Amino acid sequence: MSARDGLIARLTGIVGEANVLIDAGDVAGYRTDGRGEGDGVPLAVVRPVDADAVSALIHLAAERGVRIVVQGARTGLAGAGLASEDGGCLIVNLDRLSRHIAIDPENRTATVDAGVRLSALNAAAAEHGLFFPIDLGADPAIGGMIAANTGGSRLLRYGDVRSNLLSLDFVRADAEGASMTLGAPLWKNNTGLDLKQLLVGSAGSMGIVTRATLALQPLPRHRITAMIALREPAFALPLLLALERDFGTLLSAFEGMSGPAYAAALEHVPGLRSPFANIPNYVVLVELSAGAVLDEALLEEWLAVDLEPYMDGDGAPVIDVAIDHRDGLWAIRHAVPEGLRASGTVIACDIALRRGDMMRFRDDMAGRLKAEAPMLVPHDFGHIGDGGLHYNLVWPSAAGPVDRTVVERTRSLIFDAVVREYGGSFSAEHGIGPRNIAHYPRFVPAPVRQLAGALQQLVAPVPLGRVDFGMME
Amino acid sequence: MSARDGLIARLTGIVGEANVLIDAGDVAGYRTDGRGEGDGVPLAVVRPVDADAVSALIHLAAERGVRIVVQGARTGLAGAGLASEDGGCLIVNLDRLSRHIAIDPENRTATVDAGVRLSALNAAAAEHGLFFPIDLGADPAIGGMIAANTGGSRLLRYGDVRSNLLSLDFVRADAEGASMTLGAPLWKNNTGLDLKQLLVGSAGSMGIVTRATLALQPLPRHRITAMIALREPAFALPLLLALERDFGTLLSAFEGMSGPAYAAALEHVPGLRSPFANIPNYVVLVELSAGAVLDEALLEEWLAVDLEPYMDGDGAPVIDVAIDHRDGLWAIRHAVPEGLRASGTVIACDIALRRGDMMRFRDDMAGRLKAEAPMLVPHDFGHIGDGGLHYNLVWPSAAGPVDRTVVERTRSLIFDAVVREYGGSFSAEHGIGPRNIAHYPRFVPAPVRQLAGALQQLVAPVPLGRVDFGMME
Numbered sequence: 054m055s056a057r058d059g060l061i062a063r064l065t066g067i068v069g070e071a072n073v074l075i076d077a078g079d080v081a082g083y084r085t086d087g088r089g090e091g092d093g094v095p096l097a098v099v100r101p102v103d104a105d106a107v108s109a110l111i112h113l114a115a116e117r118g119v120r121i122v123v124q125g126a127r128t129g130l131a132g133a134g135l136a137s138e139d140g141g142c143l144i145v146n147l148d149r150l151s152r153h154i155a156i157d158p159e160n161r162t163a164t165v166d167a168g169v170r171l172s173a174l175n176a177a178a179a180e181h182g183l184f185f186p187i188d189l190g191a192d193p194a195i196g197g198m199i200a201a202n203t204g205g206s207r208l209l210r211y212g213d214v215r216s217n218l219l220s221l222d223f224v225r226a227d228a229e230g231a232s233m234t235l236g237a238p239l240w241k242n243n244t245g246l247d248l249k250q251l252l253v254g255s256a257g258s259m260g261i262v263t264r265a266t267l268a269l270q271p272l273p274r275h276r277i278t279a280m281i282a283l284r285e286p287a288f289a290l291p292l293l294l295a296l297e298r299d300f301g302t303l304l305s306a307f308e309g310m311s312g313p314a315y316a317a318a319l320e321h322v323p324g325l326r327s328p329f330a331n332i333p334n335y336v337v338l339v340e341l342s343a344g345a346v347l348d349e350a351l352l353e354e355w356l357a358v359d360l361e362p363y364m365d366g367d368g369a370p371v372i373d374v375a376i377d378h379r380d381g382l383w384a385i386r387h388a389v390p391e392g393l394r395a396s397g398t399v400i401a402c403d404i405a406l407r408r409g410d411m412m413r414f415r416d417d418m419a420g421r422l423k424a425e426a427p428m429l430v431p432h433d434f435g436h437i438g439d440g441g442l443h444y445n446l447v448w449p450s451a452a453g454p455v456d457r458t459v460v461e462r463t464r465s466l467i468f469d470a471v472v473r474e475y476g477g478s479f480s481a482e483h484g485i486g487p488r489n490i491a492h493y494p495r496f497v498p499a500p501v502r503q504l505a506g507a508l509q510q511l512v513a514p515v516p517l518g519r520v521d522f523g524m525m526e
Numbered sequence: 527m528s529a530r531d532g533l534i535a536r537l538t539g540i541v542g543e544a545n546v547l548i549d550a551g552d553v554a555g556y557r558t559d560g561r562g563e564g565d566g567v568p569l570a571v572v573r574p575v576d577a578d579a580v581s582a583l584i585h586l587a588a589e590r591g592v593r594i595v596v597q598g599a600r601t602g603l604a605g606a607g608l609a610s611e612d613g614g615c616l617i618v619n620l621d622r623l624s625r626h627i628a629i630d631p632e633n634r635t636a637t638v639d640a641g642v643r644l645s646a647l648n649a650a651a652a653e654h655g656l657f658f659p660i661d662l663g664a665d666p667a668i669g670g671m672i673a674a675n676t677g678g679s680r681l682l683r684y685g686d687v688r689s690n691l692l693s694l695d696f697v698r699a700d701a702e703g704a705s706m707t708l709g710a711p712l713w714k715n716n717t718g719l720d721l722k723q724l725l726v727g728s729a730g731s732m733g734i735v736t737r738a739t740l741a742l743q744p745l746p747r748h749r750i751t752a753m754i755a756l757r758e759p760a761f762a763l764p765l766l767l768a769l770e771r772d773f774g775t776l777l778s779a780f781e782g783m784s785g786p787a788y789a790a791a792l793e794h795v796p797g798l799r800s801p802f803a804n805i806p807n808y809v810v811l812v813e814l815s816a817g818a819v820l821d822e823a824l825l826e827e828w829l830a831v832d833l834e835p836y837m838d839g840d841g842a843p844v845i846d847v848a849i850d851h852r853d854g855l856w857a858i859r860h861a862v863p864e865g866l867r868a869s870g871t872v873i874a875c876d877i878a879l880r881r882g883d884m885m886r887f888r889d890d891m892a893g894r895l896k897a898e899a900p901m902l903v904p905h906d907f908g909h910i911g912d913g914g915l916h917y918n919l920v921w922p923s924a925a926g927p928v929d930r931t932v933v934e935r936t937r938s939l940i941f942d943a944v945v946r947e948y949g950g951s952f953s954a955e956h957g958i959g960p961r962n963i964a965h966y967p968r969f970v971p972a973p974v975r976q977l978a979g980a981l982q983q984l985v986a987p988v989p990l991g992r993v994d995f996g997m998m999e
Contacts (some may be wrong), residue, residue: 061995
């Protein structure tokens with residue numbers, strides 16, 4: 054029996070034959086994530102159904118010197134859950150570790166297996182008038198959301214995954230594959246170092262989360278969405294500040310779309326209809342939501358009062374407003390990524406800036422791109438209420454074959470400006486993975502990387518995942 | 527020159543003579559925190575004015591083998607900022623590291639020195655219609671708030687310090703006293719392990735935070751408070767769930783006071799007036815707050831509609847309701863700790879439970895205490911909307927001298943029940959320090975302590991502060 058056959062036999066012993074995939078055809082579906090196919094082919098894909106199996110897999114991997122890469126619902130955008138190019142890694146996919154979903158409606162918490170999807174969690178929570186308030190276009194697994202510390206469209210009001218995580222169980226990447234519970238199903242709990250924080254945003258490189266307890270929020274009973282066409286993007290900031298002052302925590306999303314991003318969604322995604330006669334220069338999507346005491350009519354009335362002064366006369370900053378009591382306007386916003394992909398090759402830059410810098414950055418960068426890479430057209434959009442901007446560029450299909458050198462040079466130019474000139478972030482909410490790891494040592498100072506690497510070594514002595522946080526240039 | 531004189535000379539060289547306190551009289555004020563005087567006397571108290579001085583002090587302490595204990599505004603309740611009994615430690619007090627307060631109103635952030643008080647931060651933020659939403663009875667320094675991960679009365683809506691911290695500068699406790707910036711003034715930022723989390727809730731044992739950037743929130747423009755007298759404590763939970771459903775994020779606090787806690791505040795603290803004819807069995811304080819679009823009249827009207835069904839007829843669960851548009855009712859709630867201190871000796875237990883367990887725990891524990899320690903009268907109060915309960919007992923002055931053995935046995939009994947029977951926490955929001963460290967190894971599992979200790983060793987190789995997170999039994 055070859056070493057590989059021996060490994061497969063051991064894997065089969067742990068998770069059963071049906072949960073060990075090795076044929077190229079069976080494995081194919083596990084080689085892609087939210088950005089398409091990765092370059093690597095795994096040794097095998099295994100699908101454990103419980104934490105004990107995860108522990109046994111870690112133990113086996115340690116013994117054999119095989120690197121495990123954990124994979125959730127394959128909606129990640131940084132490639133952190135995909136096989137490495139060397140062909141030597143084992144994908145541990147958590148799809149089947151998804152049997153446990155327990156809602157505690159009095160405590161407003163949910164305890165779920167790591168492979169449970171966001172949609173399944175929310176379906177269970179909705180029966181109790183609750184939801185997990187991280188809003189995303191995709192439907193990730195909870196374990197993946199923890200590994201990426203996802204943010205999304207409602208961070209403005211509810212925070213990120215980190216702010217809504219109460220406890221987790223994880224298997225350490227050590228020789229034993231020891232399980233550990235960190236935290237408790239409690240809203241307040243300060244009994245020492247909060248070690249679970251090390252797993253959040255760790256790109257699956259610090260251990261394998263098998264179960265988590267999450268904080269839930271009351272499902273809003275009333276909600277309106279407004280799509281607002283602006284004469285100039287710069288008006289987004291004063292509008293945001295006015296809405297925050299006037300609506301307080303009733304403001305649950307403040308999203309932005311550049312004209313090209315908005316146009317691409319409408320042009321390429323079937324079933325959408327623009328509420329505006331023309332493609333605006335810039336579009337803001339505002340969501341207001343509230344409990345049962347309020348109603349949509351009141352929210353709409355108040356919003357109209359708030360916006361009125363900005364709509365008055367020629368040259369008014371607000372050109373037009375459309376109101377929606379359902380999800381039609383959100384559908385346009387959520388269609389933007391698909392619209393971009395249909396327009397050409399997308400160069401994605403998931404950046405964050407101080408909120409006050411966003412529109413200045415856009416102007417500044419548009420000018421530089423015209424000089425440096427005129428074929429790349431900014432199609433930016435994102436969560437401008439929290440400073441998160443998907444500063445995505447499109448290389449139009451009509452502009453000929455993509456030159457990867459130009460693309461990578463341009464991404465570097467953008468990230469350099471974001472981090473070095475604006476003090477922003479080169480990874481707002483997608484996290485670190487093979488697709489952006491090259492920029493990690495460029496922007497994270499060496500002493501921070503050194504410390505992070507030592508922590509990783511300590512918590513996960515057996516190499517796990519795709520990211521080495523101690524990476525030097 | 528003696529070794530001590532040599533040390534004082536070096537300290538003076540770093541911070542200047544005026545900022546080195548050694549006389550017993552000068553030092554006295556630095557030996558107390560929010561629970562009174564600690565047992566230790568420091569070698570000296572030094573007051574650095576900038577991060578460079580902090581770094582030099584760490585360097586010196588490492589060289590001399592002197593343990594530094596960091597101290598903020600001395601409002602902590604676990605003793606983590608007080609000198610140890612061995613007399614060998616140096617208090618580094620951050621009162622004077624408080625010159626920098628910069629508000630970025632567009633970004634809704636504040637960057638402040640660690641010694642800045644919460645009240646000073648909020649005064650600066652208020653000029654821009656903003657506030658730091660951690661609400662406490664005390665006025666701590668920001669560095670202390672980070673070290674304790676304070677929660678307070680509005681965690682229900684805004685989360686704890688951890689959820690509202692964007693970045694920090696800290697000095698490592700290593701031989702060099704190296705400074706490091708972790709994070710950035712950004713709402714979304716995922717560029718690797720979030721190492722700043724290790725400083726949050728670390729009781730000043732992982733490094734010295736010198737500056738931080740915090741997330742601010744729009745200051746509510748309208749606010750009402752309702753004091754609600756309940757026939758039975760058990761009705762607090764259905765009331766909370768109804769208000770969460772109906773008011774959503776307009777609900778900004780949900781506090782509870784037992785009859786004895788409420789009575790103690792009114793009896794002993796001057797200037798308070800109960801809105802109720804009798805002392806209720808249980809009192810809930812509800813705060814609703816909103817942006818400019820809403821007003822107090824509307825909030826009051828909606829609350830009346832919500833409460834009406836619970837006030838109807840004999841035996842109705844709600845006995846009486848008082849409404850306040852200012853801070854009179856909050857004053858009663860904030861007076862509870864003082865009322866308890868005036869009633870006798872307070873045995874404080876800062877616990878957390880699942881919200882659904884709170885009232886069952888109270889009944890259960892009251893019965894056990896009657897049998898085990900009948901002189902100790904529960905005077906519990908707290909943040910019952912988030913499961914945080916100050917399960918405080920009073921040994922009345924009239925019951926004779928306090929028997930410390932009974933007190934410690936009773937605290938252990940309470941903590942055992944909380945953690946082992948209810949899955950709760952023995953430290954909800956005050957954190958770990960000399961006053962409760964004995965319980966840490968009893969409830970935190972050995973593998974978690976082992977890992978925490980190794981992390982502490984790695985991040986802070988030079989011993990710092992009062993807590994050893996690797997402590998074994």
